[in-house]
Amino acid sequence: MSERATFVQALRDFAERECGTREQRRALTAGGITHNQDLYRKLADLGWVGCALPEEYGGGGGTATDACHVIEEMAYGQAPLFGLGVTMVGATVVERFGTEEQKRDILGAVCRGDVIATAISEPGAGSDPGAMTCRAERRGDTYVLNGQKTWISCAHIATRIQVLCRTDSTGGKHEGITMIDVPADAPGIEIRPIATLGGDEVNDVYFTDVTVSADRVIGDEGKAWHQIMRTLNTDRLMCGALFLGHARRSFDDAVEYVREREQFGRPIGSFQAIRHRIADLATELECCRLLVYESAARLDLDPERCVPREASMVKLKVTETAKRIAVEGMQLLGGAGYTTEHDMERHLRESIVSTVYAGTSEIQREVIGRSYGL
CATH class of the missing domain: 1.10.540.10 (Acyl-CoA dehydrogenase/oxidase, N-terminal domain)
Structure with a gap:
């Protein structure tokens, strides 16, 4: 081995x-x-x-x-x-x-x-982070943060939050954005959970005169947009790995069920209609596995390489496939899939949002299409 x-x-x-x-x-x-x-x-x-x-x-x-x-x-x-x-x-x-x-x-x-949380999205700046308005004002050797972030994963369990905020408004919308490492328990921070189908995951985070030392700036002041765009490639690759795992589990649970569930005197997996659906899902799943690990291997060869096309392909393909497999799994299990006795309903809840966060499928298609000069 x-x-x-x-x-x-x-x-x-x-x-x-x-x-x-x-x-x-x-x-x-x-x-x-x-x-x-x-x-x-x-x-x-x-x-x-x-x-x-x-x-x-x-x-x-x-x-x-x-x-x-x-x-x-x-x-x-x-x-x-x-x-x-x-x-x-x-x-x-x-x-x-x-x-x-x-x-x-x-x-x-x-x-x-x-645990580290990263705060990018705002109520008016989701798929367009360049529109963010959360501000950090330089005052001597400190920055003072004011504003709101939303949909922030893990802020409630993090020890620190990497906050993207505007430190200069004189340039373009992608200029003047800075990343600051903020202790999650700093005075002036309020974290409010957002109730979701997935459970205890995301939060609104409010900053009211939150003061931190200037040495907490990560990277260059005003250049965080370029930093985060490179990091989003890693984010999308990791998201692909995450939902590859979810998709595999949904698939395996579905296969196990159709092997054991009998109707008309034989396992339902022996019917051609079911076998062919399983064959299609297995093929899609293998495509996802190859895409994730080929992209990871390329990144390993050159960690400084910017791979927006490949990263967006991973995010798009794997999350759409994970969602499809969970929906198909629910159908294959029938009423059993809708009960909490089986895990399929959980697989569906976990996968249904995957095409939305870390950049929607529509955004991934834009990134991919533009990479071809379109």
């Missing part, structure tokens, strides 16, 4: 051991939580949260491919670790653009099990 295959098997064993039964998963998600911090710290203690971060900051020195495997296998295993992918992406920003002091502080905390 290769080193990577051994790594993947270890991930699967962890998920099976910690949340392999419905009883375990129910205990870990009691109260509707989607991120269990105790389980997350176990993952961090094994070195897997920071697997792709440099060794000098406490990481494993691995690759984007390694990170994709961690995210995919935890999703497949239904581990309630919603903050995992969000944190990995936030850590990538610090690794690429942070100061040496920031890397030692933030990346070290990530490797120990801290």
